[in-house]
Amino acid sequence: MNREEFKSMSDKERIAWVCKEYNKGKTTAQIIKEYNLAKNTLGDTFRRNGYASDKSVGQYVINSSQHVNITQNQHKPNIIVENKKEIHKNIFPEEIKENLLQMIEWYKKQKEKEDEREQIFEWIKKNMQNKDLIEVPEITIDKQQLRGEVKTRSFTIYSDVLQKFNNFCSNQPYSKQDLLSMALLEYIDRYKK
The missing domain is CATH 1.20.5 (Single alpha-helices involved in coiled-coils or other helix-helix interfaces)
Known part of the structure; x- marks a missing residue:
């Protein structure tokens, strides 16, 4: 389709052709640019036949205040426009x-x-x-608090607790004596009255 072919068509044919292009998802501006059509020729064709430009979709749609039927008179090539009061929406x-x-x-x-x-x-x-x-804070041994003479004492302790303490001490860089002394000091500080 080129400009001359478009001009040679009747209004009915022009509108039908443009509507086919609309169905392909094109806008009026895209059709004009792609086929190098005259903007005024296309716009006048639609306006003459009761269409209005809908900028939200970029296409000409039937004017909502009137529905237009285009019929071709067999004796005269003129377009006959009949107004009907029906509202139509643009259908994608x-x-x-x-x-x-x-x-x-x-x-x-x-x-x-x-x-x-x-x-x-x-x-x-x-x-x-x-x-x-x-x-979990990092374990620190405060040598200032661990002063004095080292005494040996025997304690009675549950076997499960002793096992957990031994496992814990095996992963530490400190001696059992230092860890036990610091644990007792922290316990005393926390619960003293």
């Missing part, structure tokens, strides 16, 4: 509707995932700032 081709619905569904899923990620980040941030979390 089925393929475009399906694509739009899929895009909307995809967007909703992405939004839900984003909301979930935000909740997780908020939870992490809250827990990082939470002072109630227990941190």
Whole structure:
């Protein structure tokens, strides 16, 4: 289709051809550019026949205040326009509707995932700032507190506790004597009255 071919068509043929292009998902501006058509010729054709430009979709649609029927008079090549008071909406081709619905569904899923990620980040941030979390402090032996003469004493201790203490001490760089002395001091400081 070129400009001259478009001019040689009747209004009815022009509108039918442009509507086919609309069904392919094209806008009026794309059709004019692609086929090098005169903007005024195309616009006048549609306006003459009761169409109005809908900028939201970029296409000519039937004017909502009147419905226009175009019929060809067999004796005269003139267009006869009959006004009817019916309201029509621009209808997208089925393929475009399906694509739009899929895009909307995809967007909703992405939004839900984003909301979930935000909740997780908020939870992490809250827990990082939470002072109630227990941190295991590093073991330090205060040699200042471990002064004096070393005494030998025997204690009676439960076998499970002794086993846990021995396992714990095997992974430490300090002696059992130092670890036991520091543990007793911390226990005394914490629970003294």
